[in-house]
Amino acid sequence: MRHYIFVYGMLKRGQALHHRLNQKPLFNTTISGFDMYTHPNIWYPALTKGTRSVIGEVYEVTPLKLKEIDEVEGVSTGLYVRESVAIIHPRTYVNMKVFVYLKTDVKGWFPVTKKIVEWPLQPSAS
DSSP states (O other): OOEEEEEOSTTSTTSTTGGGTOSOOSEEEEEEEEEEEEETTEEEEEEEEEEEEEEEEEEEEOHHHHHHHHHHTTTTTTSOEEEEEEEEOTTTOOEEEEEEEEOSOOTTOEEOOOSEEESSOOOOOO
């Protein structure tokens, strides 16, 4: 059985933890209904349920790899929770489920206020 995960931060291509996936994404997509947060002392972003859109990558993973990514995301310690989200495949328009890792407590974190957000954050144009 294969699973699909949506990654939006440090697991994306070019980011510090991408080697844990070590593959090309199936596709890039945008998911709606989430907010991204950053923290001045933490080098990775966090998502919560919300009202904005987030750009990320979708990967197909085995159950073993999913368990490994759960460890990377700190699911067993409560750092993040893994939830299933319905998306539409951008090329085939087929409904599919992907897992996304969400943070439940963002006290001390700062929301990214752009309507559509992508990590790494780019400086705003002045």
